[in-house]
Amino acid sequence: MKKKTIILSAFLISAITTMAQITTSLFVNPAPPSSLYEWGSRKDVLTYVVVVQGGLQAQVKIKAELKLADGTIAGTTNLSTAKTYPLRDGNNLFGATDVLPLEAMLFNGKYKKAYEATGKLPADNYQLCVTLVRPVDFTPIGETRCRSFNLASLQLPIPVMPLQDAILTSEQARTAIIFRWTPVVPKPSAPVQYRVQVFPVLHDQTPMQAFRSNPPLLDKAVTGTTQYIWQPQLSTLAYSTEADSSSNKNLTFIWTIQATDGAGNPLSDGNINGDGRAEPMVFHIAPPVNGSKKLKEEVKKLN
Amino acid sequence: MCLSQKPFSISGTAGVNYEHYGLSRSPSGWTGFTPRKPWNQVRFTFMPNIQFGKNFKLPLNINIATRATNFAGPFSGIGKQNFSQYITNPLNTIGANPKYKWAELQLGTQYLNYSALSTGDVGVFGAGFDLRPKKYMIKFFYGLSQQGVNFFTGPPAVTGAYKRNNWMFQFGKAEEGKYEVSLNFVKARDAVASLITPPPTVKPQEGFTTSFVTKANFAKKWYINFEGAHSYYTKNTLLPVDTTIPSFKPFIEAHTSTVRDWAADAGIGRKSKNFDIGARVKYIGAGFQTPGYPFMLPDRLDYTLNTRILAWKNKMNITASAGQRVNNVKNTALRAKQFIGNLNWFTQFNDHWSLNLSYNNFGFQSASGINPFGIKNVSNDLGINPTYTWMNEKVMHLLSLNYNYSKYDERDIITGNITSNNAHTVLLTYVPTFLTKEFTPDFSVMYFNNKLPLFQLTLITVSSGLSMPFAKKKGNFRGQLQYNYSKTNSNKNNNNIIASCTVDWKLTKKLTWNNFFSSNYFKYGNEIIPNNASYLESNIRTGLLYRFGK
Numbered sequence: 001m002k003k004k005t006i007i008l009s010a011f012l013i014s015a016i017t018t019m020a021q022i023t024t025s026l027f028v029n030p031a032p033p034s035s036l037y038e039w040g041s042r043k044d045v046l047t048y049v050v051v052v053q054g055g056l057q058a059q060v061k062i063k064a065e066l067k068l069a070d071g072t073i074a075g076t077t078n079l080s081t082a083k084t085y086p087l088r089d090g091n092n093l094f095g096a097t098d099v100l101p102l103e104a105m106l107f108n109g110k111y112k113k114a115y116e117a118t119g120k121l122p123a124d125n126y127q128l129c130v131t132l133v134r135p136v137d138f139t140p141i142g143e144t145r146c147r148s149f150n151l152a153s154l155q156l157p158i159p160v161m162p163l164q165d166a167i168l169t170s171e172q173a174r175t176a177i178i179f180r181w182t183p184v185v186p187k188p189s190a191p192v193q194y195r196v197q198v199f200p201v202l203h204d205q206t207p208m209q210a211f212r213s214n215p216p217l218l219d220k221a222v223t224g225t226t227q228y229i230w231q232p233q234l235s236t237l238a239y240s241t242e243a244d245s246s247s248n249k250n251l252t253f254i255w256t257i258q259a260t261d262g263a264g265n266p267l268s269d270g271n272i273n274g275d276g277r278a279e280p281m282v283f284h285i286a287p288p289v290n291g292s293k294k295l296k297e298e299v300k301k302l303n
Numbered sequence: 304m305c306l307s308q309k310p311f312s313i314s315g316t317a318g319v320n321y322e323h324y325g326l327s328r329s330p331s332g333w334t335g336f337t338p339r340k341p342w343n344q345v346r347f348t349f350m351p352n353i354q355f356g357k358n359f360k361l362p363l364n365i366n367i368a369t370r371a372t373n374f375a376g377p378f379s380g381i382g383k384q385n386f387s388q389y390i391t392n393p394l395n396t397i398g399a400n401p402k403y404k405w406a407e408l409q410l411g412t413q414y415l416n417y418s419a420l421s422t423g424d425v426g427v428f429g430a431g432f433d434l435r436p437k438k439y440m441i442k443f444f445y446g447l448s449q450q451g452v453n454f455f456t457g458p459p460a461v462t463g464a465y466k467r468n469n470w471m472f473q474f475g476k477a478e479e480g481k482y483e484v485s486l487n488f489v490k491a492r493d494a495v496a497s498l499i500t501p502p503p504t505v506k507p508q509e510g511f512t513t514s515f516v517t518k519a520n521f522a523k524k525w526y527i528n529f530e531g532a533h534s535y536y537t538k539n540t541l542l543p544v545d546t547t548i549p550s551f552k553p554f555i556e557a558h559t560s561t562v563r564d565w566a567a568d569a570g571i572g573r574k575s576k577n578f579d580i581g582a583r584v585k586y587i588g589a590g591f592q593t594p595g596y597p598f599m600l601p602d603r604l605d606y607t608l609n610t611r612i613l614a615w616k617n618k619m620n621i622t623a624s625a626g627q628r629v630n631n632v633k634n635t636a637l638r639a640k641q642f643i644g645n646l647n648w649f650t651q652f653n654d655h656w657s658l659n660l661s662y663n664n665f666g667f668q669s670a671s672g673i674n675p676f677g678i679k680n681v682s683n684d685l686g687i688n689p690t691y692t693w694m695n696e697k698v699m700h701l702l703s704l705n706y707n708y709s710k711y712d713e714r715d716i717i718t719g720n721i722t723s724n725n726a727h728t729v730l731l732t733y734v735p736t737f738l739t740k741e742f743t744p745d746f747s748v749m750y751f752n753n754k755l756p757l758f759q760l761t762l763i764t765v766s767s768g769l770s771m772p773f774a775k776k777k778g779n780f781r782g783q784l785q786y787n788y789s790k791t792n793s794n795k796n797n798n799n800i801i802a803s804c805t806v807d808w809k810l811t812k813k814l815t816w817n818n819f820f821s822s823n824y825f826k827y828g829n830e831i832i833p834n835n836a837s838y839l840e841s842n843i844r845t846g847l848l849y850r851f852g853k
Binding site: 101103105114117119120158172175176178182185186217218234235239277280289 | 320340341348350366372373374375376377378392393394396414424425426504505506508510536538539542543544545546547548549559560561562563564588589590592594597599600602628630631633639643645663667678680682684701705707709711713716724726728730732734745747749751753760762764766768782783787789799801803804805817819821823825840844
């Protein structure tokens, strides 16, 4: 009994000493990326600083707890599988992959379901609380630091005008083509820049092939609105590609919207390319009236 | 008497064309207008379809260009290409599909569409087959959808991409016009070691998608189709393996960046000569991503209803559709709804008069509140297009008037104020077709006005076209000349003249010389600095096209 009391006393003294020598601070971006795996690739999302003084050498694990405003725990670190880190004298910096190691995180209920399906947690206000613990018995070392942040995944724009496979008349398209799209939702705090991009589809190209290989006829950045009026300044005559005249062919175009932040970086939520581009849409410009199939057929009938 | 099959026949085309683009800007050093095409480009096409006897076909599909022009996608910004990059660049297609009876070999570049949720958008360079013994379908293809491209800061900057291997397999049964059932498997994996300088923003990925497709036609006029799909997608294979996320071994092992979700696409409808009706529902889960459709946006639910009615002795044709798209279905952010409705109503009243009416509406709304208010955008477009034709012994006249009113309202989420963006378009077209002469001219005038608070844009276009054969119909000329006047607010107006023509000449029965010439001169007023800036674009395309066979 006496022996146990001595060991316990020594342990407590050691813990108090350790606490006195370790100070921590936590920074979390108030609006981090919605996909948790992206946190690790960005330095501005999470920084945890542990300052050790007095030449202390110690091994620690980092315990993270993700909570909602009402205290509901969305996820917590599985300390038995979490990495152990050595602390050195001076500043010890930890990033998102150290503090929130996804391979060692245990999410609960609907948060687990959402994370497994989407890599994201449901949109809400969260709090991240971080504590250093001993590797053996997980007893806390130092204070718990908590920071709040908001998770909301962005929905990229969707082109709505011209609609998929819309056919515009040659006479109208020569002057102006109106492009409209839905805005990025929810509206980010920084202004979104929308780049309207229109690519020609050449004969024998699929629209997606043209999109991935041709230079754009239009690449225009628009801020603060979801409409752009394009004056194409293009001939609507088709280059003949067959031995007989192909003047009756539509000209085909594929267009998209690329959403970027103020610095021109693509908003990465959305497709697998992470380039901020909306799913492209195809539209056509009909041949000029005097070359139209309908008119030729009518004249043929009369003759 | 028995008709014998020709032992050898060939059809299709082969050609070469050269395109030149020129741009001169004034004052010199002004860069307010950037080039829209490469300065020079040469394209070759070789697409013969060779048939040996009754059962063997050899279609070739070769389309290549000398200069890479990629802007979007994995080859973005690439300049000099090595051979493997050249042949896998989506700009170039080199493919052959030899076919013997029901067995087809697929070689080289192939754009294979297995289904709407598995694969269909991506060109893959490789080898595979498409077998159709009796009613069965067995398809497999393996190849590269993109070659490794090293990151380069530039200029010009190259985004960079990992080499991506693609596999696809389909097994099913189908009877044309009756039913189809199939299972699709699609996999893609980036080769991490394929680059010397990996791109900082692009990560190596891996995806595996399974889909089940069923289609059936029944009761003569009815059809039904359904596809259900499940995907696993790892967005960064450099991140650690995660045993807490379910894997689907041996096809894919989960990492911390792996997502997995469902998608479905179902439709039912009835088609007949005078009446069509159909309904479609499409759901893409928030974590559903497939390598076969790299630009597919997840997390949405679309449902649409469409119809077509042909009435009044085929003189009236009505098409209409209405639907809604719900974004953020999984509630990973605020849910938003989008309504889309279209109506097109054409009536031919008599030999002289016809009228086309069209109406398009879309509305987009996110969950509402007060400061910030929810996003709300509403677009309404109304088009009225009467056409009158009359004729005498020598000329058939066509006069067409087109009026379009477009209203677009956007709500400011802070103030709640709605900004109306209104556009009016009036277009008058006149086309006299001379019954005894070979040429057909056309004339049109268009007025466009777009107004919103503190901004007004006015455009006026006058254009004319001419189409005529020449040299005993061996040649064909089409020309267009147009003048555009544009003015914003109280600025001095801009002027724009565009002249273009095509000249096609049949050199022999099978060989045609095709030419396209275009020039575009634009002179600004004082809406930009420097005032009176101008540019001249020129575009020349000339080429020979040979048609195989008769």
